[in-house]
Amino acid sequence: MLAEILNFQGTSPIWGMGSLSKLFLDFHDENSLTKTYKEKITKGRDALRNKIGNKFEEKGRKKPQHCTQGSYAMKTAIMPLDGDEFDLDNGVYLRGYSTDQDDWPAAQTVHTWVKEAVEKHTSNSPIDKNTCIRVVYEDKYHIDLPIYIMGENSAGDSIAYLAHKSKGWIESDPKAFTAWFQGYVNENGQEIRRMVKYLKAWKDYKNIDIKGMAITILVCNNFSVTEKRDDLSLLDTVTNIIDSLEDSFHCYKPVTPTDEDLFADVSETSKNEILKGLNNLKKKLDAAINEKSNEKDATDILQKVFGERFPTGEDADKDIAESTAGPIKLGNEDKHFA
Incomplete structure (x- = not known):
């Protein structure tokens, strides 16, 4: 039996x-995340991407590439509780630079570029954090804009470097x-x-x-x-x-x-x-x-x-x-x- x-x-x-x-x-x-919520936050993300690209072109710089990162990209994001904000990460990857860091602009400088590009996009002023520019929406979510340049580490491997406002360019690879x-x-x-x-x-x-x-x-x-x-x-x-x-x-x-x-x-x-x-x-x-x-x-x-x-x-x-x-x-x- x-x-x-x-x-x-x-x-x-x-x-x-x-x-x-x-x-x-x-x-x-x-x-x-519900379909409606996804549509809302990706609409905000895409608007920021366009705004940053247009401002960079206006200033004679190459349009950056963008990459959605973090929990949204990994499909592990959950709906925020009432009163909490959802956090969407959109990586801003600057183009037009060699792998030689001596040719790169200062980390604080690129923070200023991106902050100026998204100024007045929402009723809240963008927040310049150490690791990103944060754009806060009234509708209980914010979008973080970390800024990267692709370079090489000491072993000669291609890797992303994050513009850290107080530490300068530091190794960080969210795609990895x-x-x-x-x-x-x-x-x-x-x-x-x-x-x-x-x-x-x-x-x-x-x-x-x-x-x-x-x-x-x-x-x-x-x-x-x-x-x-x-x-x-x-x-x-x-x-x-x-x-x-x-x-x-x-x-x-x-x-x-x-x-x-x-x-x-x-x-x-x-x-x-x-x-x-x-x-x-x-x-x-x-x-x-x-x-x-x-x-x-x-x-x-x-x-x-x-x-x-x-x-x-x-x-x-x-x-x-x-x-x-x-x-x-x-x-x-x-x-x-x-």
């Missing part, structure tokens, strides 16, 4: 209280980071993206002081998958992240500069708060998955760490059969891919 059970539909059953995976997938979809992340997605599937987005939703709701890039790196370095079970995959991934941080509280960038620790400036108090938050998340996930048979009871627990965007389950036992059911497929694409 046991052998017959194990061979049912050719898949080993997953024992326990049942699956919450369908609800996690619904939560993922609820958290993802996106490619690094995409490699993990290609190897492991869309679950990687969903794990990142679940943790970003937790971070935002619980106001945890950790960067989205750090979450992305931690997920990739500690990812664990239980096939077709996002609930268990998230629990195992969070457990692995906690173990890694308790062993060594560091998060090094996987691309140049690889010696940059994203936690280098995090205080001991903040480190403790991050670990405390992660342990609380683990505790809630474990209770919802392994201690509650009733779906609504389980989601009541999960809403305490993810907020009311997490769907409320039915007042009934969790569906064991769902543990063998994968995401709905539309053609060859995963319906739950942002």
